[in-house]
Every structure is written in structure tokens, then in C-alpha cells.
Amino acid sequence: MQKLTDNKVNDELETIREANEKLQSSVTDLQARSVRDNLVFSGIPEHAWEDTERLLQDFIQRRFRLGYDISFERVHMVGKWSEFNEYPRNIVAKFSFFKDREFIRTNAARRFSGTKVWVNEQFPQEIEERRKKLYPVMRQARKDKKRTKLVRDILYIDGEVYTPPAGSTPLTSTAQQNPASQDTPRENNERQPLKRQRQGSTPDRPR
Known part of the structure; x- marks a missing residue:
């Protein structure tokens, strides 16, 4: 009993x-x-009392020379300003249009070359922790001349989903648990950059 x-x-x-x-x-x-429409910009030099959106907008214009302002929903600094900060604060920007966000993200490495600025997608802390565990695997795969792609917290190596070795801590992906949550093209309010003019209003830190 x-x-x-x-x-x-x-x-x-x-x-x-x-x-x-x-x-x-x-x-x-x-x-x-x-936070799907967000990007985190790190390393953009700042000064006290600067307008954050204008600071980001000017930097993007200098590097991309778009001819129009990117439209943002919100732009803000993370943390408080101090003249004793070792690095500039991160800037979190929520884009009005996902295609603008992707255009900046996919071209940032080339356009920001020669600067100490880099861009990362923003994710919840739980997903960030899982991604951090995948970074060493991804770097090793690239050294081995394999194709890699990290989509949220799922790592693809040569087109196959990476599975941790037996005995290691499993990485349970929310995207795998919720297939409908994976990124799909959105038709509304999306348009390719450089089509027409319009006016609008984070791996390891390099040493």
C-alpha cells in the first residue's frame, strides 16, 4: 500500500x-x-548627455551611407554613464522593420571593419546561456573548415543539428520545443532597405 x-x-x-x-x-x-527586432551595438564611443538614437543613427549613416534614416521603435543605453567606464555602454535598438534589422546585422561585420564596434542579436538570458555553451563547438567546427550556423540556441554544422555527446548536459532548445516559434518571414511592415527614403525619429568583447 x-x-x-x-x-x-x-x-x-x-x-x-x-x-x-x-x-x-x-x-x-x-x-x-x-526582442526579435532588437540588436545590441557594442563599442560606439559616447559622451555624457548625448541623444542615444542620434548617436546610433549618425554612426550607421557614416558606415552604411544609406541616404535615409533607419526607423527605430526605441533606442537606449544599458546602464548609467560614467567617465570612469572602461568601455562605452551597449546600445539596444528596436527596429521598426525586421528587414532593416537584418540588413544591418548581416552587413555589420564588413561595414564596421576597422572599428571596435560589433553587433549581436538580443536574446533572453536562458537562451544566451545555452548559446555560450555552443560557441566553443562552433569555433572548433569552423577551424575544421565546416559550415556552421547558430539560429537562436540551435547550432547547425554542415546542415545538421548539433547534438551534444552522450553524458553531457543536454541543451534543450525552446525553438525545438515550440516549432512554431522559429523565425519565419513576415510580410507586413517589411521592406528591403535602400528601396525608398524615409525619415524616422552581445561572443567575447575584443581587447
């Missing part, structure tokens, strides 16, 4: 644990969706 009771309790605890994991996965997925 006692054994049956213990088994029932264990089953109920397992059910609760699985429900909590699904709930946490859903919360993380919602957080990832909320």
Missing part, C-alpha cells in the same frame, strides 16, 4: 515538473519574440 502511494506521489511530482518546464519554455519563447 505504501509503495503504491509513493509511486503515485512520484508520478504527480513528475507531472508537475514537466508542466513547469513547459511553462518556463513558453515564457522564454515569449521573451525571445519580444
Whole structure:
């Protein structure tokens, strides 16, 4: 009788644990969706009391020479300014149009060459932690001349999803748990950069 009771309790605890994991996965997925249009710019020189959006806009214009202003929903610095800061603060920018965001992201490495500025996508902390575990694997694969692509917290090597070796801590992807959450093309409010003019209003830090 006692054994049956213990088994029932264990089953109920397992059910609760699985429900909590699904709930946490859903919360993380919602957080990832909320920052999907964001990019984090690191290393742009700043001064006290500067308008952050104008600072970012001017920097992008100098490097890309677009001929029009990128439209942002919000732009803000992370943390408080201090003249004793070792590095400029990160700038988080939410783009009005996803295609503008992707245009800047995919061309940033070439356009920002020769500067100490770099750009990263923004993710919830839980996904960032999983991505950090994949960075060494991705770097080694690139050294081995293999094609790599890191999509959120899923690493593709030569077109195949990377699976951690047996015995290592599994990397449970929220994108794998929620297939509908993976990025899909959006048709509304999207347009290619450089089509027409318009007016508008983070791996390791290099040493």
C-alpha cells in the first residue's frame, strides 16, 4: 500500500515538473519574440548627455551611407554613464522593420571593419546561456573548415543539428520545443532597405 502511494506521489511530482518546464519554455519563447527586432551595438564611443538614437543613427549613416534614416521603435543605453567606464555602454535598438534589422546585422561585420564596434542579436538570458555553451563547438567546427550556423540556441554544422555527446548536459532548445516559434518571414511592415527614403525619429568583447 505504501509503495503504491509513493509511486503515485512520484508520478504527480513528475507531472508537475514537466508542466513547469513547459511553462518556463513558453515564457522564454515569449521573451525571445519580444526582442526579435532588437540588436545590441557594442563599442560606439559616447559622451555624457548625448541623444542615444542620434548617436546610433549618425554612426550607421557614416558606415552604411544609406541616404535615409533607419526607423527605430526605441533606442537606449544599458546602464548609467560614467567617465570612469572602461568601455562605452551597449546600445539596444528596436527596429521598426525586421528587414532593416537584418540588413544591418548581416552587413555589420564588413561595414564596421576597422572599428571596435560589433553587433549581436538580443536574446533572453536562458537562451544566451545555452548559446555560450555552443560557441566553443562552433569555433572548433569552423577551424575544421565546416559550415556552421547558430539560429537562436540551435547550432547547425554542415546542415545538421548539433547534438551534444552522450553524458553531457543536454541543451534543450525552446525553438525545438515550440516549432512554431522559429523565425519565419513576415510580410507586413517589411521592406528591403535602400528601396525608398524615409525619415524616422552581445561572443567575447575584443581587447
